[in-house]
Amino acid sequence: RKRVVVLLSGNGSTLQALIDQQPDSHYEIVAVFSNRPDAYGLQRAANANIPQHAFDHKDFSDRSLFDQHMMQKINQLNPDYVVLAGYMRILSSKFVRHFSGRLINIHPSLLPKHKGLNTYQSALESGDCEHGTTVHFVTAELDSGAIILQSTLPIRHSDTVQTLEQRVKSMEQKVYPLALDWLCSGRLICKDNAVWLDNQPLPKQGYS
Ligand code: GAR
Numbered sequence: 579r580k581r582v583v584v585l586l587s588g589n590g591s592t593l594q595a596l597i598d599q600q601p602d603s604h605y606e607i608v609a610v611f612s613n614r615p616d617a618y619g620l621q622r623a624a625n626a627n628i629p630q631h632a633f634d635h636k637d638f639s640d641r642s643l644f645d646q647h648m649m650q651k652i653n654q655l656n657p658d659y660v661v662l663a664g665y666m667r668i669l670s671s672k673f674v675r676h677f678s679g680r681l682i683n684i685h686p687s688l689l690p691k692h693k694g695l696n697t698y699q700s701a702l703e704s705g706d707c708e709h710g711t712t713v714h715f716v717t718a719e720l721d722s723g724a725i726i727l728q729s730t731l732p733i734r735h736s737d738t739v740q741t742l743e744q745r746v747k748s749m750e751q752k753v754y755p756l757a758l759d760w761l762c763s764g765r766l767i768c769k770d771n772a773v774w775l776d777n778q779p780l781p782k783q784g785y786s
Pocket of ligand 1: 694747
């Protein structure tokens with residue numbers, strides 16, 4: 579099994595899905611890190627007997643020092659992959675470069691649409707007919723690395739931020755463990771910023 583470290587900042591429902599699928603997968607979550615000591619995701623890790631580490635970014639004078647510290651702690655665990663699961667802090671380019679090809683994220687939009695925050699509101703305000711989620715490799719540019727997988731759902735007339743979020747999240751909880759398992763089983767690789775699944779190049783917008 580591949581060794582996986584998860585980074586989060588909040589509720590951790592995405593982590594929970596990864597934990598729940600772990601027995602049927604090729605990964606083992608060896609630690610959870612949070613930049614928020616009060617993140618509920620830490621409790622979920624504790625409930626699953628996964629070691630947790632919380633570092634308050636406010637205790638560090640700048641982003642690069644904080645990331646440097648995290649990097650050292652993560653390196654000690656020898657992870658094969660570092661998985662962002664609702665980690666709501668931009669990572670320094672040094673951190674991203676260090677884990678390049680081994681660092682993935684899930685973002686609640688059909689990238690390249692709606693990068694950054696408040697993606698549900700932004701999709702509704704743009705009058706989009708569909709929304710969804712994207713699993714991608716992380717590069718120094720925000721929400722821009724090679725796409726592994728996208729999952730789409732139609733936006734209903736009656737949708738609000740809350741209803742849309744609920745549907746997208748339940749989709750995320752299915753696809754993120756799947757994508758991580760592809761990676762950890764060796765089925766999925768990234769070469770020169772292109773993603774291959776079972777020796778086939780994936781289309782630029784990823785698998786869907
Ligand atoms: C997830 O929906 C994830 O896609 C999003 O944060 C949520 C975390 O929920 N990530 C981002 O917006 C990253 N830019 P959780 O704390 O319940 O797992």
